[in-house]
Amino acid sequence: MSGGAGPGRAGGGDPDGAAPLPSGVSDLPGAAQSDPPGSTGAPRPAVAGTPARPSAPGGSDRAGGHDGPAHPDAALLDRVALGALTRIDAMRPSFRLPDDVATDANPNTTLKPLGELAELADVVRTAHPLPAARALAGELFAFAWKETRGGELFAELVRGEPQATYPVELYGVFARAGLRNPAVEELLAATTGLRLWQVAREDHTRTLNVLNAERRIGLPPHADFAEVLAMTGLGRRPEPWALDRRTAYGLTHDVFHVTDWGRVPGLMPEPLAGYLRLWLPAWTASWLEERQWDLAGELLAVAACVPQAPYDPAAWREFAAAQRRDGAVPEVGDGPPEGAPPQEQFIGCYHSTLVAAFAATLARAAAGSGGAPGTAPSTPEATPAPAPPSAAVAEHTPAPAESEVLP
Amino acid sequence: MAEQAQENSSLSAVVADVAAGVALALDGGRDSSALSGVLAQDDPLALAAIRVLGADVLAPYALRAGGGPGTTTDTGTDMDSGMAHRRTARASGVGAGPAARGARADGEVVRKALAAYPPGADASEVSLWSYRGLVEASRAYLPAGQGGPESPAGAGDRAAGPAAVAGWLQADPWPQLAHRASQLAALSLPGLAPALATGLAARTEDLSRGFVRAVRRRDWLQAAGIGRWLARVPDVPDTLGLDTGLVYVLRMSGGDARVALHTAIARRFHGRGAR
Amino acid sequence: MASDLSAPVETAALAAEVEGLLDSAEPEGIYRDTRECGAGLLLLGALLISPPTPRPPKTDAR
Numbered sequence: 001m002s003g004g005a006g007p008g009r010a011g012g013g014d015p016d017g018a019a020p021l022p023s024g025v026s027d028l029p030g031a032a033q034s035d036p037p038g039s040t041g042a043p044r045p046a047v048a049g050t051p052a053r054p055s056a057p058g059g060s061d062r063a064g065g066h067d068g069p070a071h072p073d074a075a076l077l078d079r080v081a082l083g084a085l086t087r088i089d090a091m092r093p094s095f096r097l098p099d100d101v102a103t104d105a106n107p108n109t110t111l112k113p114l115g116e117l118a119e120l121a122d123v124v125r126t127a128h129p130l131p132a133a134r135a136l137a138g139e140l141f142a143f144a145w146k147e148t149r150g151g152e153l154f155a156e157l158v159r160g161e162p163q164a165t166y167p168v169e170l171y172g173v174f175a176r177a178g179l180r181n182p183a184v185e186e187l188l189a190a191t192t193g194l195r196l197w198q199v200a201r202e203d204h205t206r207t208l209n210v211l212n213a214e215r216r217i218g219l220p221p222h223a224d225f226a227e228v229l230a231m232t233g234l235g236r237r238p239e240p241w242a243l244d245r246r247t248a249y250g251l252t253h254d255v256f257h258v259t260d261w262g263r264v265p266g267l268m269p270e271p272l273a274g275y276l277r278l279w280l281p282a283w284t285a286s287w288l289e290e291r292q293w294d295l296a297g298e299l300l301a302v303a304a305c306v307p308q309a310p311y312d313p314a315a316w317r318e319f320a321a322a323q324r325r326d327g328a329v330p331e332v333g334d335g336p337p338e339g340a341p342p343q344e345q346f347i348g349c350y351h352s353t354l355v356a357a358f359a360a361t362l363a364r365a366a367a368g369s370g371g372a373p374g375t376a377p378s379t380p381e382a383t384p385a386p387a388p389p390s391a392a393v394a395e396h397t398p399a400p401a402e403s404e405v406l407p
Numbered sequence: 408m409a410e411q412a413q414e415n416s417s418l419s420a421v422v423a424d425v426a427a428g429v430a431l432a433l434d435g436g437r438d439s440s441a442l443s444g445v446l447a448q449d450d451p452l453a454l455a456a457i458r459v460l461g462a463d464v465l466a467p468y469a470l471r472a473g474g475g476p477g478t479t480t481d482t483g484t485d486m487d488s489g490m491a492h493r494r495t496a497r498a499s500g501v502g503a504g505p506a507a508r509g510a511r512a513d514g515e516v517v518r519k520a521l522a523a524y525p526p527g528a529d530a531s532e533v534s535l536w537s538y539r540g541l542v543e544a545s546r547a548y549l550p551a552g553q554g555g556p557e558s559p560a561g562a563g564d565r566a567a568g569p570a571a572v573a574g575w576l577q578a579d580p581w582p583q584l585a586h587r588a589s590q591l592a593a594l595s596l597p598g599l600a601p602a603l604a605t606g607l608a609a610r611t612e613d614l615s616r617g618f619v620r621a622v623r624r625r626d627w628l629q630a631a632g633i634g635r636w637l638a639r640v641p642d643v644p645d646t647l648g649l650d651t652g653l654v655y656v657l658r659m660s661g662g663d664a665r666v667a668l669h670t671a672i673a674r675r676f677h678g679r680g681a682r
Numbered sequence: 683m684a685s686d687l688s689a690p691v692e693t694a695a696l697a698a699e700v701e702g703l704l705d706s707a708e709p710e711g712i713y714r715d716t717r718e719c720g721a722g723l724l725l726l727g728a729l730l731i732s733p734p735t736p737r738p739p740k741t742d743a744r
Contacts, residue, residue: 239648241622241630242655245715275646282616285582286623290713314580418699455696459703523693524700531705586708624711 071364073313078130080320081360084353085124085136087327088117091353092140094346097147102156107166111157113350115170118144120358122177123261127365137357145174151181158184162191165201165210172213188219198222204232205250208257229258234272240279245295248283252298255305262305262362276306284315293322294331294352297359304362311363319356329356421456423664425464430664430671432467443512448519457520460665461537461593462544464517466672468510469548469596507550514549517541532575533590536603540594547598576606584610585617589632592669595639597676608640615647622652627660631669638679653680 071077095114098105117140124137148154151174157167171184191197192214200223201207207228214221229235233247234254243251255276259265268276280303287296296319303309323329328349330336336348428445442464446453457464521541526534575587588607594600607614614633621630634653637643653670657680660666674680 237646239652240646241619241648241652243623278612278644278646279616279619281581282619282623285616286620286711289624289711416699418696418703422703451693451696455700458700461704524697527697527701530701533705534701537704590705624709624713626709626711629708 071311073311073316074364076316076320077360077364078133080316080323081124081128081133081357081364082130082136083323083327084329084357084360085133085140085327087353088121088140088350088357089136090326091346091350092143094342094350095144095147097153102153102160109347111166111170113346114144114147115166115173116351116354118170118173119261120354122173123263124357124361127263128361129364133357133361141177145179148174151179151184154181154184155187158187158191162187163196165206165213168192168217168219169209169213172216175213175218176216185217188217192219192222203250204228204235205253205257208232208254212257212260229254234258234276237272237275240282243283245287245292248287248295249298252295252302255302259305261358262301262365265305265307265366268306273306273308276302277309280306280309281312281315284312288315288318291322291333293319293329294355297329297352297355301355301359301362304359304366311366316363319359323356327353329353418452418455418459421452422459425453425456425460426664426668429460429464429466430668433470433668433671433675442516443509446516448516451523454516454520454523457517458524458538458541460668462540462596462599463593463668463672464541465513465544465548466596466668466676468513469544470675472548510549514545517545517549533587536591536594536600540591540596540599543599544593544596576603576610581610581613581616582620585614585621585633586629588614588617588636589621589629592632592635595635596672604636604639607636611637611640611642612644615644618647618649618652622656625659627656627663627666628669630656631660631666631673634679635669635673638673638677650679650681 095117097110097114101107101110121137121140121144125134125141128134128137145151148170151171154167154171157164157170161167168188171181171188174180201210207223208225211221211223211225211228213219232254233243233250238247255268256262258269258272259267280299284296284299284303287299296315300312300315300319303312319329324335328335328345329352331348331352336344340348425442425446428442442457446457521538526538530538575584579587591600591603594603614637618630618633618637621627621633631653634649634656637647637649638653643649653673657666657670670680
């Protein structure tokens, strides 16, 4: 993708510049070559390990297959990511959509997990440096598309609930990768073109996701991204000590939406990036201490979405220790007991396990693109090397990577 | 263990009483002699409470000595000369009035507290620092001749510390640093420990993170103690919201007297907390 | 304010207590979130599809 792609604020249309695949495509490039359609304008070798990082000034996408500088914590991060992906793969039956998905089924236990699987797997399959991780994530992404019957599901959902945003948000995940369905797009042109569609929604963070979906699909934005961002938990830059779990979750998602899920860290406005660099260590430590692994994992992912945010080895160690032998990361505390029924295991672990794979991928990829790992502010069991007494060094160092990622 | 002591013991209750009295003297402009006027001089609990609160028991004197907003961001050598100046002014100006008598009596009670609870051989570094801070405060804030108890042999030297403190001040990870700084909050009074103040001022962002962590854990006492150090420095990150944070901590603590004393000092000396 | 608590107290024990208060360990963190936040594990996880969207009536007149 070019630098102006990502969640570009200007212009409509598919910014990825890749020709959409014919609709109904369900055989995604999966296992072997995980290069996604539509993820980049620059050709990339399918074989990992070849220097393939776009060197053009606009080339900003984090992409797998590059030979970046080795990450000092590569072994740990790869163990987390591969373990989590393996576990997610084993959970496929629980991700399958029931027959009544468009009518009676609870969307929060059916569509939501599948959408999250697709969103995060798409990042892993394009950004992870290891071919094995990309391949597995690619298969999972293809699986998700297949579950939507090549997008037909979205047509059903939109017909059933023309005012709802979630079918649009979910379809956008696939459209971003070039997986499209013409029937859905015809429908969306009719439903999202209404003045009603522009009525402000309660949750600004969600609105950012809707705006991203519109951009991914090529629909005109229904609101101004920057204006909406200014009203979110991130945009407001709340007192860092006042955050509660809900605000913190909102804030992590604001970051994901601004940076297109970590693909384009340079899109984070600098004042917000500075705010995040300053307070992330405190939040991460705090929610790790509370054993809120899911939120802590999201905060670790956020750190990898912010240019020049330091890598925090101690926090990663603590997070990785929460991962079970089977690769699952419990949402909170110890998670469901070992003998719990699969559905309970699924609900208690699927999201945090996805987040683990996502965060580990971004942290790993950050070594080779945008925010190179810096020195973390001194944390317990941090690197023994004498660290500067504060994060001031990282804080005030101009970000050389930004020129790479900004349009 | 320590936590339980704080909650349950009669010492904690007396500590709270003394802290409340000092805060009242600071805020209400009451006679600064908060100690001798209200404490039984030979009550071991009262003396122990003074030792626990350290230099803070003399905060009203420091305020009178000119430690209010505008004079306290100086550190190091400036501070030393400023302090000498104040001492001279006071020595010449304050002679034999009731205030001077109160100061004399307070000096006496502080001297007794120091003598009764010297840092033992296995005393913690915090204890040594706190002891040293009280010694220094009585020298610096009380009129000449009223403070300055002789240090018990060795204790002063052991607590002398810039060299001793340098290690953790630079090396401690931010959560530990912030916790320790909070324990030493009384030393943030003007002029008491310039090296400590300078060292902590170099880690303002780390202390700020510690403040965030302490509030999130609802450890109001720690948060207020860290907040006092942050109140001294000009470069606290704006987004921290220190002023609203100090008020928040005070209110959320539900009337904890030691928290109230910390926040009163941040407000009275540095103008932070309620603007 | 205090203190009529001047009953003879073991000074050595008090000295230990003084030490304990001065060099006190951190208390356990107390974490409590708004109750509206604790409603359901699932909704905490992410915001893709929360809150649940009301479902359309089952009758699909097509």
